[in-house]
Amino acid sequence: MAEHTQLIDAINIRTSVRAYDKDPIDEDTARQLSMTLDAVNMLGGLNMQLILNQPAVFTAANESGHLTNAANLIAVVGPKDDPEARERAGFYGERAVLTATLRGLGTLWVGGSWDRAEAAKHCRITKSEELYLGIVIGHPEHHLTYTSTSYAELVERQRTHRPTKSYEQFTAGMTDEERTAAPDWFRAGVEAAMKAPSGMNRQPITFTYNTADDTAAAHIDPASDNGVPFNDLGIAKLHFQIGAGAGDWAWGDGGLFLHK
Known part of the structure; x- marks a missing residue:
């Protein structure tokens, strides 16, 4: 692996x-x-x-x-x-x-x-x-x-190959103050999830950070009409976990991530 x-x-x-x-x-x-x-x-x-x-x-x-x-x-x-x-x-x-x-x-x-x-x-x-x-x-x-394409060129190709929602849209349940207070691992996790594939590229998953217990949560956007939301939830959680560096998710809509 x-x-x-x-x-x-x-x-x-x-x-x-x-x-x-x-x-x-x-x-x-x-x-x-x-x-x-x-x-x-x-x-x-x-x-x-x-x-x-x-x-x-x-x-x-x-x-x-x-x-x-x-x-x-x-x-x-x-x-x-x-x-x-x-x-x-x-x-x-x-x-x-x-x-x-x-x-x-x-x-x-x-x-x-x-x-x-x-x-x-x-x-x-x-x-x-x-x-x-x-x-x-x-x-x-x-x-x-x-x-034979360089890593830097492939990274740029990934960055520009499709439109993506913004960091603020991926953390729609948070205020600007909460985003500022969130740790670096949370932002790194969200930014990795922003690069995840999703059905029809609708990106129906959002993330929040809870300062009180130092956990993140992943949510299916209730306004999304994506036909495979749980599949997209799993994909986004994997990307987040890798980007955050270490930790474990609980399964389910609203499942918590415990950073290690």
Whole structure:
């Protein structure tokens, strides 16, 4: 598993990739990814699986130009009708995304740009489980050029590749005075969460800091019409935790973060 500083680097360069080269994922990289999935599945009580060389899952998206050469995915599988499991899937699925980023691969969380039924044919799904979402994975288009791009250039690409809400919007439940009083680890956590992917890029998660007990909390914006809020909550919590440096989250909307 990647070291903490490597994960911060991954957050700083990760972007959502829609265009891929046709080159297959090599066996060693696939093995490393599968090992990561085995580890996070154990931690999260999930059944995420690496599915390779199945372009039929993305036929419509590839033909429409919404995606290019998409053929591989991480199938995000977990218990049925369990919002907490969906949150854990976001948290641990994004952990796999960051590992893939460090291996020079591109990724994209998908909920609609794929054939879910076709994907399910290639998964191991028990009667008590369901296929939540998919994560497209593969070599980014022109990946040899990508792998020779400097870290600083990749950071700048991440910073400018999409619009993002402001720090103030991500801490909408706080006053300016409360923001000023919050510790550096809180701001670092929020800034890492600002770089997290979310459904339709709606960024429906906000954070607050409580001075009295030195905790942070993550909230789903009740005004958001995002269809996968618990998945986005898990993803944002992971980014926050990595940015903050050390600590643990309680699951759930409003769950607290204890910094260490």
